[in-house]
Amino acid sequence: MALGVGLLDSRALQDPRVSPELLLGVDVLQSPLARPRPGPRWLRSRNSELRQLRRRWFHHFMGDPQALPALGPVAPRPAASSRGTYVGCFRDDGQERTLKGTVFFDLRKMTVSHCQDACAERSYVYAGLEAGTECYCGNRLPVLSVGPEECKHECKGEKGSACGGVGRLSVYRVEELQPSSRKRRSVTYRGCFRLPENITHAFPDSLMQANMTVETCSGFCSKKEFPLAILRGWECYCAYPTSQFNLRDAVDGSLCGQESEAQKLAEYCEVYQTPVQDTRCTDRRFLPTKSKVFVALSSFPGAGNTWARHLIEHATGFYTGSYYFDGTLYNKGFKGEKDHWRSRRTICVKTHESGRREIEMFDSAILLIRNPYRSLVAEFNRKCAGHLGYAADRNWKSKEWPDFVNSYASWWSSHVLDWLKYGKRLLVVHYEELRRSLVPTLREMVAFLNVSVSEERLLCVENNKEGSFRRHGRRPHDPEPFTPEMKDLINGYIRTVDKALRDHNWAGLPREYVPR
Numbered sequence: 001m002a003l004g005v006g007l008l009d010s011r012a013l014q015d016p017r018v019s020p021e022l023l024l025g026v027d028v029l030q031s032p033l034a035r036p037r038p039g040p041r042w043l044r045s046r047n048s049e050l051r052q053l054r055r056r057w058f059h060h061f062m063g064d065p066q067a068l069p070a071l072g073p074v075a076p077r078p079a080a081s082s083r084g085t086y087v088g089c090f091r092d093d094g095q096e097r098t099l100k101g102t103v104f105f106d107l108r109k110m111t112v113s114h115c116q117d118a119c120a121e122r123s124y125v126y127a128g129l130e131a132g133t134e135c136y137c138g139n140r141l142p143v144l145s146v147g148p149e150e151c152k153h154e155c156k157g158e159k160g161s162a163c164g165g166v167g168r169l170s171v172y173r174v175e176e177l178q179p180s181s182r183k184r185r186s187v188t189y190r191g192c193f194r195l196p197e198n199i200t201h202a203f204p205d206s207l208m209q210a211n212m213t214v215e216t217c218s219g220f221c222s223k224k225e226f227p228l229a230i231l232r233g234w235e236c237y238c239a240y241p242t243s244q245f246n247l248r249d250a251v252d253g254s255l256c257g258q259e260s261e262a263q264k265l266a267e268y269c270e271v272y273q274t275p276v277q278d279t280r281c282t283d284r285r286f287l288p289t290k291s292k293v294f295v296a297l298s299s300f301p302g303a304g305n306t307w308a309r310h311l312i313e314h315a316t317g318f319y320t321g322s323y324y325f326d327g328t329l330y331n332k333g334f335k336g337e338k339d340h341w342r343s344r345r346t347i348c349v350k351t352h353e354s355g356r357r358e359i360e361m362f363d364s365a366i367l368l369i370r371n372p373y374r375s376l377v378a379e380f381n382r383k384c385a386g387h388l389g390y391a392a393d394r395n396w397k398s399k400e401w402p403d404f405v406n407s408y409a410s411w412w413s414s415h416v417l418d419w420l421k422y423g424k425r426l427l428v429v430h431y432e433e434l435r436r437s438l439v440p441t442l443r444e445m446v447a448f449l450n451v452s453v454s455e456e457r458l459l460c461v462e463n464n465k466e467g468s469f470r471r472h473g474r475r476p477h478d479p480e481p482f483t484p485e486m487k488d489l490i491n492g493y494i495r496t497v498d499k500a501l502r503d504h505n506w507a508g509l510p511r512e513y514v515p516r
Contacts, residue, residue, distance in 0.1 A: 084172035089151035090142035099138035109157035123222035128169035188273040191250035203237035227278040232269040281460035290344040296365035302379030303370035310467040321346035354418040370431035413493035
């Protein structure tokens, strides 16, 4: 595991809390790539920051006194403080899980209640915990039950609780949420749509009753684990997005605003997103054999790399890896985050690195480019407030912001230029195009990764395209953070990158990048 220069000294190697997985790949530190190399001040500072990403996760893990608890032979008891009912211990098939709704991990603080709350907020009936750190949700019990002694792991954040085992789930039936949490169980209006020609084929389940409400229909479809609830008068249908009903062609909402008796004969229906996930694309695993082609997912920070990983994982069904180790992303379900970045067990590897040596380690790369104005703001938000927060007004007014722009704007340019120059085989993807035309662009990315994917799976990804990585809370009033001097600097880099792309027979930058 590439942990950074000077990170593991002899005392760390002798620390009993360091797991074997963390010691994998320590030989990488002896590589010539690990030696510092000369370069401009901003470049040296940037490389140091990238190493900090690795250090932060490693020390966070090592500092946990419960990182590797000693478990006795007696199976832990179900958590007494839990509001749910313990159902039993079940075999978990990683290839085809029964509980495959909401999924997250927590290396340090997983508890039964934490998992149950996450499942209840998504309207799931069962919460399953595995290996002390993993939480899975669903509305159907796994088929194969096993003895309680096989669920011998304790939850990392709750001693004495039953938290599954390796390939074993401790399953709890979820109780109703507290009123404060129930508010988060949201139903989202997707729009008014024309009914498909074959309703029976497009909508697998239905409920007919007088005085049908959105809440009744959504509740019915949630229990059946459908992500869409469709209303036409007193008729309720449950469905997935499909090629026959793909939610791309919404019509005027007034066409769905008729009285129930009239609407039941109409050609239009109201569509709502239920709290449950579209589970047709949630199953993910490591590659069954080591990949022969070592692929990078390369971008400047703030260009949407984490979001692109979410799309790729759900489209291909394989985990993505990372040159860095971010515990927050691991807890969000990026299981490849903890895998050694050179293991070749992941479909591609996230990197922000540039420079000939770093680039030539990869056989091919998806180069993700985003408008530098947007990227700089996104990365500054992350530096100041984490993956899902916003920088405070004082941050934008401090000296830190102009210093950040002066260092990072040139990195945005040099990152693209280096990959164009040294990359062996590239696919250039613009973040804005991925946003605008998700399925066609994602189909191109998946083909580049040499994975065959069904249209239904791509539609599933489109239906769950945001994942858990949109910034939460109200967006602060956007200041105009870029001074005229900053714009002159950034616009010069935009022109340079646009010319380089065209010189390498790629389309130039999208129009919204044009200097303003």
